[in-house]
Amino acid sequence: MTTIPEFEVHAIQYARSIRPSSDYFLGADPHDGPAPIYYYVWLIRNEERCILVDTGFSEMRARERGRDFLRCPSDGLRALGVRAEDVDTVVITHLHYDHAGNLDLFPNARFILQEEEMRFATGRYMRHDLIRVPFALSDVLEMVSQNYAGRVRFVDGAHDLTDGVRLHHVPGHSPGLQAVTVDTRRGRLCLASDTVHFFDNLTLGSPFRITTHVGQALDGHDRILELAGGYDRLIPGHDPLVAGLYPAHPDDDLIFVLHEPPSRNPAPA
Numbered sequence: 001m002t003t004i005p006e007f008e009v010h011a012i013q014y015a016r017s018i019r020p021s022s023d024y025f026l027g028a029d030p031h032d033g034p035a036p037i038y039y040y041v042w043l044i045r046n047e048e049r050c051i052l053v054d055t056g057f058s059e060m061r062a063r064e065r066g067r068d069f070l071r072c073p074s075d076g077l078r079a080l081g082v083r084a085e086d087v088d089t090v091v092i093t094h095l096h097y098d099h100a101g102n103l104d105l106f107p108n109a110r111f112i113l114q115e116e117e118m119r120f121a122t123g124r125y126m127r128h129d130l131i132r133v134p135f136a137l138s139d140v141l142e143m144v145s146q147n148y149a150g151r152v153r154f155v156d157g158a159h160d161l162t163d164g165v166r167l168h169h170v171p172g173h174s175p176g177l178q179a180v181t182v183d184t185r186r187g188r189l190c191l192a193s194d195t196v197h198f199f200d201n202l203t204l205g206s207p208f209r210i211t212t213h214v215g216q217a218l219d220g221h222d223r224i225l226e227l228a229g230g231y232d233r234l235i236p237g238h239d240p241l242v243a244g245l246y247p248a249h250p251d252d253d254l255i256f257v258l259h260e261p262p263s264r265n266p267a268p269a
Contacts, residue, residue: 005164006185007046009258010249011235011242012076014056015039015098017067024198025206026214038240039098041073042191042258043080044182049162050082051089052109053180053191057101061136065097070254074105079252091167093193093237094174095121095143097136103146111146112161114169115154117176118143120212134174134210168227170195172217173208181227184259190228191235195220198239199231203268231267241266 016038021031042053055073062069074084090109092100094117103111121140125131146152155178159167164183171177173194180191195217197208202225207217228234235242235258245262249255 004183005046005048005162007044007049007164007182007259009182009184009189009191010043010080011040011246011256011258012043012073012080013038013040013243013254013256014071014073014076015062015067015069016240023209025201025204026209026211026217027206029206030204031200036240037197037238038243039067039238040242041076042180042235043077043082044165044180045082049088049165050086051091051161051165052077052087052106053091054093054099054193055090055102055106057098057136061097061101067098072105073102076252076255079249079255089161091161091178091180092117092143093179094177095140096134096174096194097139098134099193100139100143101136103139103142109151111143111152112159112167113143113152113154114167114176114178115156116169116171117174117178118147118152118154120175131212168223170220170223172213172215172220173211175212177220179224179227186259186261187233188227188229189233189235189258190224191237192224192228193237195224196234196236198236199234199241199266201236202234230265232262232265 018034021035022029044051059069084105087109091112157169166181168179211217246256
């Protein structure tokens with residue numbers, strides 16, 4: 001009987017921002033006033049593989065977008081003993097500016113992207129300000145350059161990246177958005193990326209305000225919870241609660257150990 005490999009999974013915070021909570025919900029917002037949003041990348045590794053999920057943004061991009069930049073995501077990797085050169089695979093969940101910058105920092109990685117995301121980011125709708133606002137042209141062009149260099153692997157729908165790591169196409173927030181499930185010692189985790197920014201998007205049935213297809217985003221909520229198997233194994237893409245639920249790494253208080261159980265189950269009562 002073949003044993004499926006188990007992985008360590010870490011959330012690495014690299015930036016934060018305070019914005020009106022109404023920015024985070026489509027429709028009525030039950031909250032009132034400013035609220036924090038955290039920016040993470042995620043490292044998946046075992047003895048054989050070193051996989052990064054998303055690459056964040058640079059300090060320059062943080063200034064452009066008015067975000068509080070804490071450190072380069074590669075600095076967080078170094079705190080875990082990982083050099084950027086050690087990363088063999090980078091999964092880009094989608095091409096929004098906060099997930100797809102810094103590609104040039106990973107010289108030995110193959111980039112994995114849903115083909116639909118590249119089609120959308122380089123297609124006809126980018127002529128509209130409202131549609132292109134979460135994208136950064138230079139990041140999209142860098143992905144095109146990496147493709148010309150033969151370093152991009154396009155996938156179409158669900159894809160087994162390796163034993164124990166699977167990609168899932170969950171459109172809505174962006175047409176080519178993908179989530180990642182990972183087998184760990186506490187079971188299968190789901191790195192939701194922006195299918196669910198916050199636990200509250202899911203519990204309130206209210207997608208994040210930037211959404212290309214509302215119906216798909218709501219269906220994605222159901223799908224992502226099914227993939228996780230429970231709130232305690234669902235990792236939203238931007239929720240500060242992740243930092244409160246999971247133990248910080250002993251060498252870096254901006255790194256959170258996701259293969260350990262949370263301090264409580266964040267499921268609604």
